[in-house]
Amino acid sequence: MDVLSDQLARARARGAVFSTLRRTAPWGLGFTGRRPLTAHILLDGTAWLTAARAEPVRLGAGDVVLATAGEPYRLVSGIGADAETITDARRRGSDHGPGPASHILCGAYVVEGSVGRSLLESLPRFARIPAPAQSPRHRNAIGLLAAEAGTHGSGQQVLLDRLLDLNLVYALRDWWQRDEDRAPGWYRALAHPGLAQVIRSVHERPELRWTLQTMADAAAMSRAGFAATFKEVVGQSPGAYLTELRMGHAEDALLRTDATLASVAAGVGYRNEFAFATAFRRTHGLPPGRWRTAHRQATAGREAGDHAS
Structure with missing residues (x-):
């Protein structure tokens, strides 16, 4: 039995709210921080992750961030850039103008029960898995996710949700290998x-x-x-x-x-x-x-x- 798959399936890890947005600088996305677990993938471009009581973190293309519940935070093109709420950003859709652009994918998960609590307790507030630290299979999965996010076709939402689930499996495994002391027993x-x-x-x-x-x-x-x-x-x-x-x-x-x-x-x-x-x-x-x-x-x-x- 694949125990990690068993745990994730019973924790109900699934894409509850999903968005893929293109933004041209300057840009910013604001998150309430109330969701139990959110995955952010910077498909291309650069960004900064900022929160009130944390040092800003620079993100590069391919980086993955798992954010657990806490205070509000932002993904921005530059420190100090204005940010719109993710709700407003989803309503407005992507920017299509010229200029330096970033492509950001965000998926919020439902994580319930004692298994879900165990998974969340193994993570810090923000777990960043930079592209160079990802396993080759994880990078391939992100590449496939990026390719699918840029197309339109029947069944795409279901396919993107499944690929987002796959990213979560790889991201947790990569993170726990880097910080084994925080991994579940x-x-x-x-x-x-x-x-x-x-x-x-x-x-x-x-x-x-x-x-x-x-x-x-x-x-x-x-x-x-x-x-x-x-x-x-x-x-x-x-x-x-x-x-x-x-x-x-x-x-x-x-x-x-x-x-x-x-x-x-x-x-x-x-x-x-x-x-x-x-x-x-x-x-x-x-x-x-x-x-x-x-x-x-x-x-x-x-x-x-x-x-x-």
Whole structure:
């Protein structure tokens, strides 16, 4: 199993608001900073990333920035340039006049649940992956995204969304390779052969009756050695990791399906609905039924706001 793909799919990483804009200098785009995760790709030209309490960062062609939620920030052609809001910029569309131009692609993501929080916590406010630090495949993906962004055809929006998802996978992987200490524990564990086997196995079949012994056997390690190594690398005990994983799968099932609580409980490894409800309430502060209702209502409200903006 590709654990990164599994985590991103369950975190609901997808293009919620997408824009590709050409701007001739002087130009500026202003962002509220309220969205959980936004990707910016400078397809060509140059720009500056500025925020009130951060040093300006110069961006070159091909650079990628992942911005997490925080204070407002700007992408500008030069420090001090006026900026229009991204909402107004999307309404106005691209500039087509002569002069020094930059081509900026922005995609805001929906990132929900415990898995989404884990991904966001692994990133600083602004994670810049400069073009020279990107893997060859990442650069190729950006090139394909740039080529598609400059054309018009049927199904283009869906294709651009999928390519934006691909950029997120590569950007996270490139960033975590540069800053391994900030990478999620499960990602660090994938570099350890024994732990990697366990991580992949429990992600693929979280409903199995996993014990410390069965996980140690899967890693081909002693119980004591496995428990100590797992906690050192991942940052939590095997049992705590398994519970967190199961709760993440449960969140996913509760939000995206109409499965009964008994079915959800069985699907994530609990022998009955009562045991599942007890564990879920201990983690989330609400019983699963009430949590499902509250979060579905909140999600519907956010998505309505996205479509209206």
